[in-house]
Amino acid sequence: MPDSPQWVLTLARRILPSWHPLFVYGWRGKLIKEDEASGHQLISPWMVTPQMATAWQRPEIPSRQALVVDSELAALRTGQPPRVYQVAAEAVRAAGYAGERVVELGCASGYYSEALERLLGRPVDYLGLDYSEPLLRQGRRRYPHRPFLLGDTCALPLRDGAAPIVISGCVLLHVPRYADAIRETARVSSQWAIFHKTPVVKDGPTLTFRKLAYGVPVVEYVFGERHLLELFAGCGLTVEAAYPIGPYALPGVDRAASVVTYLCRRSPCGS
Ligand SMILES: C[S@@+](CC[C@H](N)C(=O)[O-])C[C@H]1O[C@@H](n2cnc3c(N)ncnc32)[C@H](O)[C@@H]1O
Structure with a gap:
C-alpha cells in the first residue's frame, strides 16, 4: 500500500x-x-519553535487537562493519592514545613494546593503562578480562596526571597530558557527550591523532544543529570534529596530516563 x-x-x-x-x-x-x-520525537534544539514554547497558553488545554486531573483528585480524595502528589508532599515535609508560604511555579489550575493540604494534613499558604491565563481562570474558579499570579517562570514578578519554599512544578522541562528559570526559582526562594517531576537521563547531554501535551505540540527537555546539577549549583542550590518517581519511556532513544523530584537547599549565589 x-x-x-x-x-x-x-x-x-x-x-x-x-x-x-x-x-x-x-x-x-x-x-x-x-x-x-x-508522543515523543527527538529533535535538534534549533527546531524548537516559539509556538511550542507558548503552547500551554492555548485555550483548549484547561478542559483537556481537567479530565486527567479530576481522576487524580478523585483518587486523592478517596485516600489513594497518586505518587506524584505523595512525592511533592514528602519533599515539602522534608523542608520542615510549618505553615509558611509555598509558591508553585507552573501551577496550572492549582490542584497541588489541594493535594499538599490533604497530604500534609494542615492548611497550606499557597500561591500559584502560571503563564497561561486560561489555566489560571480555571484555578480561580476551582479554588476561589487561593491567590494566583500570571507570570513567566523565567522572569518572575516576585521579590528576592519571596517565599521559603518554591516548587518548580513540572515546568522546567517545557521552558527553552530553563537556565533562566532555575536562576529565577533560586532568586525568589529564601530556603528551599523543589524541582518537581523532572525528567533526566543519567549519562550524556540534555535531549530535546517535541511531544504532544493534551494534543498540542510542546517542547520537552530531558535533562542530562550532570548538566542539571551544574545549573543548580551555579545558582546556589544544593541537592539535599532526590525522590524517584519512575522510569520514563522515550521511544527511539536507547538511554534510560527517569522522572525525579529534587529538593534543593538555597544558599547565596556563588557561595
Ligand atoms: C506539565 S504542566 C504542570 C502542572 C502542575 N504543576 C503539575 O505538576 O501537574 C506545566 C505547567 O507549566 C506552565 N508553564 C509552561 N511554561 C511556563 C512558563 N514559561 N512560565 C510559567 N508557566 C509555564 C504551563 O502552563 C503548565 O501549567
Whole structure:
C-alpha cells in the first residue's frame, strides 16, 4: 500500500534520523497523527519553535487537562493519592514545613494546593503562578480562596526571597530558557527550591523532544543529570534529596530516563 501513511512512516523511520523535519512538520498532515501514539520525537534544539514554547497558553488545554486531573483528585480524595502528589508532599515535609508560604511555579489550575493540604494534613499558604491565563481562570474558579499570579517562570514578578519554599512544578522541562528559570526559582526562594517531576537521563547531554501535551505540540527537555546539577549549583542550590518517581519511556532513544523530584537547599549565589 504505497499511499498508506503507515507504510511511508515505517520507511521514513528506517532511512531518516528521528529529528528530521518530516517527523515534526508531517507529511500531508498524516505522519504527525501517527506520531501522536508514540508522543515523543527527538529533535535538534534549533527546531524548537516559539509556538511550542507558548503552547500551554492555548485555550483548549484547561478542559483537556481537567479530565486527567479530576481522576487524580478523585483518587486523592478517596485516600489513594497518586505518587506524584505523595512525592511533592514528602519533599515539602522534608523542608520542615510549618505553615509558611509555598509558591508553585507552573501551577496550572492549582490542584497541588489541594493535594499538599490533604497530604500534609494542615492548611497550606499557597500561591500559584502560571503563564497561561486560561489555566489560571480555571484555578480561580476551582479554588476561589487561593491567590494566583500570571507570570513567566523565567522572569518572575516576585521579590528576592519571596517565599521559603518554591516548587518548580513540572515546568522546567517545557521552558527553552530553563537556565533562566532555575536562576529565577533560586532568586525568589529564601530556603528551599523543589524541582518537581523532572525528567533526566543519567549519562550524556540534555535531549530535546517535541511531544504532544493534551494534543498540542510542546517542547520537552530531558535533562542530562550532570548538566542539571551544574545549573543548580551555579545558582546556589544544593541537592539535599532526590525522590524517584519512575522510569520514563522515550521511544527511539536507547538511554534510560527517569522522572525525579529534587529538593534543593538555597544558599547565596556563588557561595
Ligand atoms: C506539565 S504542566 C504542570 C502542572 C502542575 N504543576 C503539575 O505538576 O501537574 C506545566 C505547567 O507549566 C506552565 N508553564 C509552561 N511554561 C511556563 C512558563 N514559561 N512560565 C510559567 N508557566 C509555564 C504551563 O502552563 C503548565 O501549567
